Amino acid sequence: MKSKCFFQFLLFPVFVFTFAVLFISCSKEQKTAPLTEKKADTLNKTEGSVNSAGKQLFYMKSKENNIACADCHGDGSNSANPLTKYFSDITAADKRTSTYHGKFTGAEVAKNAGGATVCWESYLKMKTPLTEDQIKSLNEYYSSLKSSSSVSEMKYETISLPVKDKAKLKEDQKIVMGLKGDPVKGEADFKNSCAFCHGENSTIKKVPSLFDEFDGNVKSITYNVRFGDGAMPFYKKSVLSDQEIADIAAYILKKNGK
Numbered sequence: 001m002k003s004k005c006f007f008q009f010l011l012f013p014v015f016v017f018t019f020a021v022l023f024i025s026c027s028k029e030q031k032t033a034p035l036t037e038k039k040a041d042t043l044n045k046t047e048g049s050v051n052s053a054g055k056q057l058f059y060m061k062s063k064e065n066n067i068a069c070a071d072c073h074g075d076g077s078n079s080a081n082p083l084t085k086y087f088s089d090i091t092a093a094d095k096r097t098s099t100y101h102g103k104f105t106g107a108e109v110a111k112n113a114g115g116a117t118v119c120w121e122s123y124l125k126m127k128t129p130l131t132e133d134q135i136k137s138l139n140e141y142y143s144s145l146k147s148s149s150s151v152s153e154m155k156y157e158t159i160s161l162p163v164k165d166k167a168k169l170k171e172d173q174k175i176v177m178g179l180k181g182d183p184v185k186g187e188a189d190f191k192n193s194c195a196f197c198h199g200e201n202s203t204i205k206k207v208p209s210l211f212d213e214f215d216g217n218v219k220s221i222t223y224n225v226r227f228g229d230g231a232m233p234f235y236k237k238s239v240l241s242d243q244e245i246a247d248i249a250a251y252i253l254k255k256n257g258k
């Protein structure tokens with residue numbers, strides 16, 4: 001009797017210790033840290049699945065301005081973000097003969113992850129270029145997407161590429177200035193196409209306010225929308241019409257008391 005009790009007495013602290021160790025390691029695992037650039041980078045190099053490394057990159061928020069590829073481009077599963085309908089779908093982008101409105105053709109397409117090298121530096125504001133590993137991961141991600149077989153070539157109209165066409169911009173500005181904008185329609189369009197960055201609840205960093213001491217006009221708004229500017233993307237005519245720009249401008253200017 002006496003020796004059995006002594007045995008239990010010895011086992012008790014062993015149990016407590018084991019439970020404590022288990023508890024601590026479990027609670028540590030549950031805390032899933034938000035994905036940082038560093039984490040996506042290590043995943044890219046260490047974790048086996050290339051598809052998931054490409055996907056991580058695609059959804060990674062840049063530390064510079066909090067923008068991710070998935071905020072602008074569709075991959076077939078992120079259509080909840082209204083912005084994705086204004087820019088190309090990235091399914092099979094690596095297999096196109098030409099991307100970024102002819103900026104990249106032939107072998108250059110895959111070498112630039114379908115054009116992502118430009119987006120990486122101009123829209124995500126990354127200070128170091130995409131590495132070869134990251135480009136490979138993105139290409140494999142595009143190809144892995146379900147609808148990839150159906151999207152081969154993208155055709156769209158833009159006056160921002162291959163170079164900013166100033167004469168065409170002048171024509172567009174004249175057209176938009178001649179249209180009567182509807183601020184009610186403009187508010188709805190603004191919510192879909194601009195609020196993600198310029199809206200009150202925007203989480204994107206380094207975006208100027210269009211409602212606080214804004215000194216722009218219909219002409220300058222058309223400039224920004226058709227050409228893009230810095231981290232602001234350009235909008236093709238095929239996705240945002242002249243009338244829609246006039247409506248959005250009417251809304252912005254009305255809210256500014258102009």
Ligand code: HEC
Binds near residue numbers: 093
């Ligand atoms: C702020 C919005 C924005 C972000 C963020 C962005 N892009 Fe883009 N991307 C564009 C615009 C604008 C174009 C030009 C063509 C278009 O309108 O889609 C483009 C073009 C492309 C193309 C070429 C499509 C084609 O066939 O012409 C690919 C591929 C692409 N981006 C991938 C990416 C990847 C990957 C990322 C993240 C590293 C990224 N983009 C981040 C706006 C963005």
Ligand code: HEC
Binds near residue numbers: 194207214231
């Ligand atoms: C992905 C984020 C993003 C989206 C979406 C976006 N913008 Fe911008 N916008 C910016 C950034 C960043 C700047 C500042 C550009 C710079 O100077 O680098 C800017 C600048 C502007 C300016 C110039 C502001 C000034 O005070 O000079 C106007 C006008 C403008 N945007 C209008 C729009 C309109 C209209 C839309 C929708 C059709 C829109 N933007 C969508 C990011 C965005």
